[in-house]
Amino acid sequence: MLRFILIRLAVAVPTLLGMSVVAFAIVAIAPGDPVMMELRALGVVPKPEDIAALRAEYGLDQPFLLRYLDWLGRAVQLDLGTSIATGRSVVTEIAMRLPATLSLAVSALIGAVLVSVVFGVCALSRNRGVAACMRGLTILLVSIPSFWLALLFIYLFVLTIGWGRLVSDGTWSDLILPALTLGLGAGASLGRVVYERIRAELSEDHIRLAIAKGLAPRRILISHIAPRIVGPLATAWANTFGALLGGVVIVESIFGWPGLGQLILQAIAQRDFPVIQAYLVFMGLIFFTMSILADIVVFFTDPQLRRTLSDD
Amino acid sequence: MIERHLSLPALRFGLRGGRFGLMMGVALLLGFVVLGLSPLFVDIAPPAQMDLLARLAGPSDTHPLGTDHLGRDVLSRLIHAVPVSLGAAFATMLAILAIALPWGVIAAVAGGRVDMVMMRLADIIMAFPTLVLALAIIGFMGASLQASIIGIAAAWWPSNARMVRALVLSASQRDFVRAAYLSGASRLRVIVRHILPQVLPPLAVIISLETASVLLALSALSFLGIGAQPPTPEWGAMLNQARPFFSQAPHMLLVPGLAVTAAVLALNLIGEGLRDLLDTREPYEW
């Protein structure tokens, strides 16, 4: 176990380094460097020698590698610079809004997992009518854009029925609608995975034996299919979480959920590079952690894999 | 001897495998093509023509789907958005394939260290949540439709490259491919004659499902105001402009949303239908 985690983390180091290069390079090679941005934000029309001086002051005349190492050194100390728009440390800006975004993403993920199991299992119903309906509903839900679903929900629940509100201060009751919006779509696409996986398992010889024993479908599902598919499903959950981390941006802005969404949209509009970069770094790290957790689940649910790693 | 009725199960057999869904998907997509081409044959108001006296008007004879906040005909904008929205999605998918196909095929065929390095590079990009990476790229390029196409293509290609690689690998492990190698066929010949035909059908499934997700992402970006910019007619952007007039003019919200949903649905139906056709495994019934 510990051994596996250590190996997994060791393998992760190059990927992490690669990610940091990507995050750094996006700024470094972006059209119009941060100095110009800052000057423009100040409303100054700079003279060429001023630019050169400023560039030297920021170390922008250094070679790429040196600048990268310098950036990395500060990044590991959680110093990712200051926001051009607000002048505050971007880490503070992000940390302020991260909990709201994470709680939305996590609740949407939980909802999605529940929805996916229901959809996936019902799509395998022996009743062909039920199965066909569930499959149709799944494809429909996967196809509805979350922003439009959000608007429909607002129209239906907020404007017509009068539940919920459009300005939210991050309390739990305000979480329901955005989480539902995100969770339904994500749950439907996860449901497809659940359906495919169970169907593949149901074609296997060992399920034939379980059926021949006279086991009830529920028992087969729980004790013969579930242990085989949690590994792949955990990977799918991690990927869904990644998709939700991006998806929250869309929904947050509609429901006025005070997460990172508004910050990043503003940053894109104002070309506030440090904020965008920090956003990329944080989201990347969170997603990466989830992927490692999924790998650990895969490892745990595969006896053969467990064995090979503990033997050598 | 009891003869059982054959007609019903046979009918079910004919309809199973998503053939019905596939047909619906193709029909929907053709519908969009016809809709997109219709300005060539039918006289339709230009999408930018404003009628400030008829702003936010509901459906009427002159404007079957009503008008928007500038008095522009919603139907005309919807139709003129077909080539923009769908075109952008297909262009993005083309860009994704242009990277993912050679990347996946080369990695699978070369194997060894080349494969490892190529997949490691893809993994680095895949370690970021796709939409987040796309947002970051758009942020650094400045909001525009081109930027969102580039952002999405850059974020989406690695997973596609991985899938292509997996397909090629499983195809090249078949006995007749090995036999072709052993009988001295050149690598290129084996790829073109033996591997490609096996890879194409599952690839078609991937392409249509991925195009669906790309279309969703592109319209979301336009909806957020960082994709297609006004006055370009684009479904997501139309929805974005409709937001302030939510309660006054719900028709402005309904129509573009339905268009996106129908287009994505068409692609998903085609993808799932093709997948069902290719899937020959039959589950045991409990």
Place this chain on the structure above:
Amino acid sequence: MVALLQVQNLSVGLPFSAPLLDAISFDIAESERVGLVGASGCGKSLTAGTLCGLLRTPLRVLAGSIRLDGTSLTDASPATWRAARGRSVFQIFQSPGTALTPVRRVGTQLAEAAQIAGRDTKAAVSQALDAVALQPDVTGLFPYQLSGGMKQRVLIAMALILRPRLLIADEPTTGLDVLTEHDILTALNTAADETGASVLFISHDLRAVRRIATRTLVMHAGRLVEDADIADLAISKAPAARALATAATALQNPC
């Protein structure tokens, strides 16, 4: 006495095409052991699968009836089949290598069978393992840690635990060495002796069938062509049966 299993005019196949099993009829009496032989691809496994209700779509029963242990299984509901499986009929499948669920320990999978049969788990499992000459500690192993012969014996142990009225063994010795084959056949006979189950022993090897049964059915291209004592196959009217008998004698007399 009414037979335990009655199969009448059973036809199986794809709708609208020539049946793969064509009007098969046979009976198996209580505690009787019957062989089912035939060339590869003649439909033996298909017969066995049909008797367990394990046909996959699009294959289906086209005509005929199955009656097992007093219950009609013709067009039976899923619940009826579920009640029959394990208790009335159990099958040891042709490919033992993939038959067990890879992620569950052998012991858990055997215990599950004991639960279905309503027996005391510990006693039933250890008794069954003993009967098939397996060490008690295999319960802690995963299927991938067992050899093919061991897996086959685990399946027989499962049959011993379940105590079905009819046990179908589909080529349980194919691909095994002679010594293991001997052990498996012994275990199978023990299982039948202990539980009083009827056995349908499927094989393409008459020598193996002879160890289990005296009466044997011969299949050829989806039809049942002979139902006779093994000793009488050489003088059978069916060419397929004679061919099998000649082949078996030829193998026994080294030239």
